[in-house]
Amino acid sequence: MGGNHYLPLSDVDRCDMLKEIGVDSIDDLFSDIPQEVRFKRDLDLPPAMSELEAIKHLNYLAAKNKHLNNCTSFMGAGVYDHFIPSVIKHITGRSEFYTSYTPYQPEISQGILQAIFEYQTMICQLTGMDVANASMYDGGTAVAEGAIMGVGATRRSKALVSRSVSPFYRAVLQNYFNSRGLELEEIPLKDGSTDFSKLEAMIDDQVASVVVQQPNFFGLVEDLDGVAEIIHKHKAVMIVSVDPISLPLLKAPADYGADIVVGEGQSLGVPPSFGGPLLGIMSARNKFVRQLPGRIAGETVDSEGNRGFVLTLQTREQHIRREKASSNICSNEALVALAAAVYMASMGPQGMREVAEQCVQKAAYACEKISALDGYDMAFKGQNFKEFAVKVPAKPEQLNKQLLQKSILGGVDVSPFYPEMENTMLFAVTEKRTREEIDTLVRELEGLK
Amino acid sequence: MRKHKALLFEMGRAGRCGYSLPSSDVPEKAVDELLPGNMQRKEQLELPELSEVEVVRHYTELSTRNFGVDTGFYPLGSCTMKYNPKVNEEVAALPGFAFMHPCQPEDTAQGALELYYNMEQSLKELTGMDRFTMQPAAGAHGELTGLMVIQAYHRHRGDQQRNKVLIPVTAHGTNPATVTMAGYEVIQIPADERGNVDLEALKEAVDETTSALMLTNPSTLGLFEEEIMEMAKVVHEAGGLLYYDGANLNAIMGYARPGDMGFDVVHLNIHKTLSTPHGGGGPGSGPVGVKERLAPFLPKPLVDKKDDQFHFNYDLPNSIGKVHSFYGNFGVVIKAYNYVCMMGGAGLKQASTDAVLNANYLASLLQKNYYIPYDRIRKHEFVVSAKPEKKKGAGAGDIAKALLDRGFHPPTVYFPLIVDEALMTEPTDTESKETLDNYARAMEEIARAIEENAEKVAASPYNTVVGRLDEVRAARSPVLRWQKE
Structure with a gap:
């Protein structure tokens, strides 16, 4: 039988235990399951594998996939190929961390609680917000829950979201809003960025929040100065979705008036994992702390006056407040938040800045080279962080297929999400790309047009 | 010091x-x-x-300064803190999985899609459901997804007035919170004297506004709902659907399937039942399975197979849309898949057998010194009531802290709410008899210590890196980040 090495009871143990319980057989332990619902045959699952066979099988499946370590990737759209320092997997691989659960018993969970408290602090340092939580599932759910916070804080039932916010996030947001019977309207684009001239006309005193993204889905750095004033005039909430890796160079959202800052934290030392587990960032100004979803670690003292950490403000949470909770989230992405914290601690202010600068420089170089090619044009004017949209002279699917023959994972096709943008690809260039890799991409694209 | x-x-x-x-x-x-x-x-x-x-x-x-399953016994009720096989970590970290980009072309992701496909087949067999999505990133996320699917189903049929979801009093807190998230109203159903959902109260509560009944079976009391077929009939006859919270599936694998009990939608917590680690709070994974008639409403994409090629199917016009930016916590699904591969059908059934045997054995040992309400055969967990001890001066919370001093992670405390001073205890399948014996001895020792000097027990813990932490102070004057002096 499979899995014997995970099941310590011996047959003798089982007999002794049945005797102690006072029943004759294992069947007696399941006698409370009514006959009519009993499962009467054996589970028809593939035959059990030994550890060696399982490893071989999983290696066989993994070998069928291309990945960022055997290709040169220019794919982004929310998940990026950034460098991951070795220390991270050694820390997250400590089983005292990864085999624990939510720190309900703080006296034996100081490790993860302090790590979360430090993570919250670093997220606040990046965003300029007053308070951050221990994580959401991903960028999409962080955006959706941010907008629901806005609804809770204003008692209004409508949100505006820019079309320059990731279509993946908007899809999640739309779904959460549909379910709850809330209204969502999209602010149109102008040259790839939010058309804020339309915002004045769209916003009114029914609007709970306005959601924007910086840098936006097309990698453009939007001009968000003055936007908060328009939003706040109507007592609505400004929500900004960020890529934290850009924040060493870009203004903290607090400095241009954001109220809630959310985002995808995968850039911070987390493998792409085919899109999950990711890291939902959630932070806000103090006045929204009661609406924050999820776990929050806070500082306190023990019986002897020593500093220690606990989960706090739990009266917001489902296990205490039930149907009145600010969210239903229970399990989060704590181990991924730990990875992000180790990343930020390792990189420090200098390393974080250097990564951001190399992204901007290398993306600018790639941008210049590609737009100089015949048939390739920048889709939008404006300044980009590490990603840019290009009008290409062929079907993106076709281009990607050919690039793949040179072991290049090309750009993301944006037309499924923006039907008006035919033959437009999104290329991401991180600090990991070398000049030679970029030049190879450019050369290949030139040959493909 | x-x-x-x-x-x-x-x-x-x-x-x-x-x-x-x-x-x-x-x-x-x-x-x-x-x-x-x-x-x-x-x-x-x-x-x-x-x-x-x-x-x-x-x-x-x-x-x-942290305690995990690898550190010691972790009987945290309803969280199924079973051992997390090391090989799971190794296979999930393979670059061919961990370094895949979610937007890479499908023909470069065939191994990943095959894994999703195979996992779906196994989960279908394990639960008796017809289709699964792996998109939800946690149990509560699965609950929300499941309710969204139910909502879309009713709305599609023009059944707009169904705005209530019924929940037993023993339900996990995520259930009522999820109901609110989905824009529904919660109707609470009491338990009867055997710990089952009160069938008469359920009959009273259902009507044309009932969207669904959310149920954990076995319940958080560790008791199998003996009237489940009758409950299903009552809800279905009123036009409502049955939602299965899979938090406690570890009790019944190979013995009973939610799909055969009349459930229309289930979510599984594969970080519980299927051995993936809890990561200090996450990531988890909460796949949602449905019966055929609800499949059109599942989130998109689903994974389908055609001519030995696997692909994402986005052509689902009635789908609720997306609940996650991409396809869910793939990295977690790999680990659970590996576990299912290694356990096989007989192994999974044995896991449930041992989980139930361990719980009944431990309950039988603890009953010598503690009061355990609802005295009947239990499934994978049981709830001790420390009400008598509380009267002597040390309640459930204090007993939990005294367990810390003896090297154990305590049970879930003060839940379920219908048991006073609850200690919800789930030993799981991966614990040895000696471990349970040692835990029972520690509990006996604590019971004696309460008799002798309850005040001393109430000041536990003594041997941890910090003393008892002041949670009231933390909430009253919150310090939620470090700040430069």
Whole structure:
């Protein structure tokens, strides 16, 4: 039988235990399951594998996939190929961390609680917000829950979201809003960025929040100065979705008036994992702390006056407040938040800045080279962080297929999400790309047009 | 001597660094040329400056201040803290999985899609459902997804007035919170004297506004709902649907399937039942399975197979849409898949057998010193009531702290709400008889200690890195981040 090495009871143990319980057989332990619902045959699952066979099988499946370590990737759209320092997997691989659960018993969970408290602090340092939580599932759910916070804080039932916010996030947001019977309207684009001239006309005193993204889905750095004033005039909430890796160079959202800052934290030392587990960032100004979803670690003292950490403000949470909770989230992405914290601690202010600068420089170089090619044009004017949209002279699917023959994972096709943008690809260039890799991409694209 | 651990921010020196990057090899431009001036950060980011060794020692020390399943017995009720096989971690970290991009072309992701496909087949067999999505990233996320699917189903049929979801009083807190998230109203159903859902009360509660009944079976009392078929009939006859919260599936694998009990939608917590680690709070994974008639409403994409090729199917016009930016916690699904491969059908059934045997055995030992309400055969967990001990001066919370001193993670305390001073205890299938015996001895010792000096027990713990922490103070004057003096 499979899995014997995970099941310590011996047959003798089982007999002794049945005797102690006072029943004759294992069947007696399941006698409370009514006959009519009993499962009467054996589970028809593939035959059990030994550890060696399982490893071989999983290696066989993994070998069928291309990945960022055997290709040169220019794919982004929310998940990026950034460098991951070795220390991270050694820390997250400590089983005292990864085999624990939510720190309900703080006296034996100081490790993860302090790590979360430090993570919250670093997220606040990046965003300029007053308070951050221990994580959401991903960028999409962080955006959706941010907008629901806005609804809770204003008692209004409508949100505006820019079309320059990731279509993946908007899809999640739309779904959460549909379910709850809330209204969502999209602010149109102008040259790839939010058309804020339309915002004045769209916003009114029914609007709970306005959601924007910086840098936006097309990698453009939007001009968000003055936007908060328009939003706040109507007592609505400004929500900004960020890529934290850009924040060493870009203004903290607090400095241009954001109220809630959310985002995808995968850039911070987390493998792409085919899109999950990711890291939902959630932070806000103090006045929204009661609406924050999820776990929050806070500082306190023990019986002897020593500093220690606990989960706090739990009266917001489902296990205490039930149907009145600010969210239903229970399990989060704590181990991924730990990875992000180790990343930020390792990189420090200098390393974080250097990564951001190399992204901007290398993306600018790639941008210049590609737009100089015949048939390739920048889709939008404006300044980009590490990603840019290009009008290409062929079907993106076709281009990607050919690039793949040179072991290049090309750009993301944006037309499924923006039907008006035919033959437009999104290329991401991180600090990991070398000049030679970029030049190879450019050369290949030139040959493909 | 207890001592606090320095924070990252209290360590390091200006100019110290813990990273190594290659120099940029592209022609450099002034940042001002590349980024709009008014959107640039003016002052340096405020982050700690540490060398690599300081970072490693900091987190290593933190890890020693943490208790996991690998540290010791962790009978946290309804959380199924079973052993997390090491090989799971190894296979999930393979670059062919961990370094895949979610937007890479399908023909370069065939192994990943095959894994999703195979996993779906196994979950279908395990639960008796017809289709699964792996998109939900946790149990509560699965609950929300499931209710959204139910909502879409009713709305599609023009059944707009169904705005209530019924929940038994024993339900996990996520259930009512999820109901609110989905825009529904909660109707609570009481339990009867045997711990089952009160069938008469259920009959009273259902009507044409009932969208669904959410049920955990076995319940958080560790009891199988003996009237499940009758309950299903009552709800279905009123036009409602049955939702199965899979938090406690570890009790019944191979013995009963939610799909055969009349459930229309289920979510599984594969980080519980299928052995993936809980990660200090996450990531988890909460696949949702449905019966055929609800399949059109599942989130998109689903994974389908055609001519031995696997692909994402986005052609689902009635789908609720997306609940996750991509396809869910793939990295977690890999681990659960590996576990299912290794256990096989008989192995999974044995896991449930041992989980139930361990729970009944431990309950039988603890009953000698403690009161356990609802005295009947239990499934994978049971609830001790420390009400008598509380009267003597040390309640469930204090017993939990006294267990810390004896090297055990305590049970879930003060839940379910219908048991006073509850200690919800789930030993799981991966614990030995000796471990259970030792735990029972520790509980006996605590019971004696309460008789002798309850006040002393109530001041536990004594042997942990910090003493009992002041949670009231933490909530009353919140300090939620470090700040420079």
